Amino acid sequence: MTALEITGDIAVLGYGLAAIGPGVGVGLIFAAVINGTARQPEAQSKLQSIAWIGFGVTEVLAIIGIALAFVFKGTGA
Amino acid sequence: MIAGVSTEFIPPGPQSFETPPIFSGVEWFTKPVLVATLSVIVIIWFFYGASRKAAVVPGKLQFAGELGYNFVRNSIARDAIGSKDYMKYVPYLCGLFFFILLNNVAATIPLIQFPTFSHIGWAYVAAIMSWVIYNAVGIKKKGLWGYFKHQTMPAGVPLWLMPLMIPIEFISNILVRPISLSLRLFANMFAGHILLLVFVLGGEYMILHSGSIAIGGVGIVTLLMALAIAGLELFVQCIQAYIFVVLTAQYIGSAIADEH
Numbered sequence: 001m002t003a004l005e006i007t008g009d010i011a012v013l014g015y016g017l018a019a020i021g022p023g024v025g026v027g028l029i030f031a032a033v034i035n036g037t038a039r040q041p042e043a044q045s046k047l048q049s050i051a052w053i054g055f056g057v058t059e060v061l062a063i064i065g066i067a068l069a070f071v072f073k074g075t076g077a
Numbered sequence: 078m079i080a081g082v083s084t085e086f087i088p089p090g091p092q093s094f095e096t097p098p099i100f101s102g103v104e105w106f107t108k109p110v111l112v113a114t115l116s117v118i119v120i121i122w123f124f125y126g127a128s129r130k131a132a133v134v135p136g137k138l139q140f141a142g143e144l145g146y147n148f149v150r151n152s153i154a155r156d157a158i159g160s161k162d163y164m165k166y167v168p169y170l171c172g173l174f175f176f177i178l179l180n181n182v183a184a185t186i187p188l189i190q191f192p193t194f195s196h197i198g199w200a201y202v203a204a205i206m207s208w209v210i211y212n213a214v215g216i217k218k219k220g221l222w223g224y225f226k227h228q229t230m231p232a233g234v235p236l237w238l239m240p241l242m243i244p245i246e247f248i249s250n251i252l253v254r255p256i257s258l259s260l261r262l263f264a265n266m267f268a269g270h271i272l273l274l275v276f277v278l279g280g281e282y283m284i285l286h287s288g289s290i291a292i293g294g295v296g297i298v299t300l301l302m303a304l305a306i307a308g309l310e311l312f313v314q315c316i317q318a319y320i321f322v323v324l325t326a327q328y329i330g331s332a333i334a335d336e337h
Contacts, residue, residue, distance in 0.1 A: 045152075049152065049156060049323070052316070052319065052320060052323060053320070053323055053324065053327060055320070056261060056320035056323070056324060057257075059261065060257045060260065060261045063260055063261050063264040063265065063268075064257075064260060064264075066264050066267075066268055067260055067264050070091065
């Protein structure tokens with residue numbers, strides 16, 4: 001039995017690490033929306049539109065990560 | 078497309094987005110240009126048809142057009158810019174929203190299946206247009222000095238913090254906004270398209286070229302996953318069009334907001 005050979009680019013691992021923070025952030029945003037909606041159902045549409053803006057601002061961190069993963073691709077060993 | 082001769086799997090990458098000219102000799106007329114042109118024609122047809130025979134009791138097309146227009150006007154422009162002077166910006170926001178929406182959804186429509194904004198140049202132009210507009214309306218309303226003061230010196234911050242605040246606010250409000258606006262749209266479309274390619278090409282490779290029944294079975298599951306991801310991507314495409322326009326409206330609103 002031969003050892004499993006994994007090939008690829010280390011930048012992808014870096015992107016995986018970079019996606020942790022935005023993942024937690026997006027989760028917190030929608031957790032807050034769910035909490036707010038449970039407390040005050042009539043505020044749902046207002047909360048949601050704010051949440052999408054926050055989502056966009058948080059998500060861009062993960063997006064920058066994927067862009068940089070392509071930028072630094074193959075520059076290492 | 079990947080050549081079927083080679084038996085080694087070639088993963089999709091940025092080279093999957095290199096679109097050759099559709100007619101040889103016309104270098105600039107590539108697939109994104111074709112998709113964008115088609116989307117503009119569809120948008121013109123849709124809104125012309127919706128408003129041509131405007132009646133008090135709307136027909137089907139007029140109803141759909143009013144639904145889309147009202148969505149942009151009420152829940153994007155009015156909420157973000159404020160009910161006093163939002164009407165001026167509705168035409169731009171409405172056009173921008175439907176242009177981005179159609180070009181994103183083109184990635185899901187069969188036979189087209191290419192998101193225009195996965196070529197970063199398109200995203201740059203859309204973001205620069207929004208950047209010029211929100212800066213221009215801010216400068217027009219407050220004057221050059223007043224506008225920079227408004228954007229870089231938030232009210233209520235003590236004076237000794239200003240040397241720290243001004244560079245941070247300038248970078249985040251003037252410099253980073255167009256970059257994040259364009260990168261967000263571009264990378265979402267790019268990553269979504271690559272994700273789909275990985276699942277579809279990988280599934281095809283596993284079924285047709287692996288030569289093993291077990292791996293072929295996994296390939297079928299992979300293709301089913303691709304269907305689910307296509308659904309997720311459709312959602313992401315609509316959300317990205319919405320976020321781009323909401324943020325543009327938000328930037329315009331913050332540029333012309335009065336001090337409080």
